[in-house]
Amino acid sequence: MNLRHFVCALLLAMPCGAGASPYAVLPVSIDGRALRFILDTGTGATAVVWSETAERLGLHAKFPDPRRPLTPGRMRAGESEPVEVHLLGQQFKDVHLAVIALPPYATPEFDGLIGWPAVRRDTWLFRLAESRIILDRTVPAEARHWLRVRVVDSLDTLGLELPLTGGGRRGVLLVDTGDTGGVKLAPDGWARWRATHPKAPLTIDGFYSPGSGVIIRKEGLARSLALGPLTLTDVTVEKADPTAIAMGGPDYLGSIGLQALRRLNLVVDGAGNLAYLEPRRDQTGTIAYNRLGAVFVPEAGNARRLVARVAPGTPAERAGIRDGDELVVIEHIHLDRDRPIPGGVIRRIRELLQSPAGTRLHLVTRHGSVLRTSTVTLREILVP
Structure with missing residues (x-):
């Protein structure tokens, strides 16, 4: 399959930044099912889908032996059976997709990637x-x-x-x-x-x-x-x-x-x-970064809890949030210990933490058995 021309035509029609996504989004059809891919020049595979996407498509990926050591910089990917890909009226048959298994909290907003090998000669x-x-x-x-x-x-x-x-x-x-x-x-x-x-x-x-x-x-x-x-x-x-x-x-x-x-x-x-x-000399737009000064990441071995990592001297620390505190509520998002945290929730929390300076966030955290409620005002942390 020659993916180079397949992708090139699409990006002319879909400039980067279309819609809410920050990525170059590529609508693709695989075996008649509509999907959203992105262009990822940092990916060394021609085309990649997540295992969740493959399952939704009814594909049965073959994964390598998990005991086989990986080359540094590589990830363990499977390979799908041949599929048919449609894009802008073009049809490509017998395409084998790389398949990557992600934890639920890391599932992106898109279904797969077109990597650098597909477009590198243009x-x-x-x-x-x-x-x-x-x-x-x-x-x-x-x-x-x-x-x-x-x-x-x-x-x-x-x-x-x-x-x-x-x-x-x-x-x-x-x-x-x-x-x-x-x-x-x-x-x-x-x-x-x-x-x-x-x-x-x-x-x-x-x-x-x-x-x-x-x-x-x-x-x-x-x-x-x-x-x-x-x-x-x-x-x-x-x-x-x-x-x-x-x-x-x-x-x-x-x-x-x-x-x-x-x-x-x-x-x-x-x-x-x-x-x-x-x-570029015309520096415009705000810089996206964490203005709370804390991230909430899955606890080791437990994808149902998000725990804090806090930078010193930040609004999070001054509000009393400490390393290891469990996030229970942030704004309208209530986390349920009994269910895995989906990727959409992680992305929304990240967006909230990158809100403009002056934004007030309502949080409930748990330290041991003690719940703590706080309202934190975000500020420009990265100001010399």
Whole structure:
């Protein structure tokens, strides 16, 4: 199946940002059933569905032996039987989909992914500040005056080779349209940023990675961040998770998600293995980050309880919320210990924690057997 042309035609009709989703959403039909996929340049498989999606479609995926060790950066995926895919009047037969099992709380709002291998030989223009991802026939003339770097052809995901100072060194910057965040730095890069910004305020971020599980990270705001010759302004920054580090290889410098991509224009010439980058001067829009200073993540071994992880000096800490407190109520959301927490609830809680400064959130938490009710006013934590 040639998925490249299949996806290209669709993205021309469905620019990134259509509807409420922050992703480039792709409506797809598999065996006559309508589905929603996203373009994920951080995925190294051609096409992926969740096990829940496969079950809904009546597919029987074959999974590898769970005892077989995984290569770092890889996740354990099954393979579906052949299916028929329809998109914009085009039909593709005998397609085998990669199938990934996710815990209920991590199930996304979409049904699957189209990964970088499906589209890597085409020319793409990423203008996320304008909510557009465009297929172009050639590299726009204006882009030829931007910073030019090589695309790392040996990776299954979209990686850019950035020259670094000293000795002709190169660093790999991954571009991940499946990540809504800003910049994730390699451990040494994060350590350097913290050392040079010791008083920078931090909030906390929590997310699920199929390759690494639940990840909790401190998150700051970089007013100016140099990644080799590329300088980004006003981007969130945190330490990269083990999966991203493994995927980038020994020269991994960091990863940029959708929030960071809104701070630059990017053209990828897949056929020529080149990319052109230009930081945007018109910085508009608010930055999405956790303004409570606490995340509520599934308790280890128990997907029916969300427990707190709290950053010091934040509204959450000042309201008396402590590490390990169980979330019982947040606004209109009441959590039931007797039922697994669905992904939609996790996403809604994340949205509430990223509400604008001045928003008042009503919470009920449990510490041991004691319930505590609090009303917390969110504020701009990441302000120097």
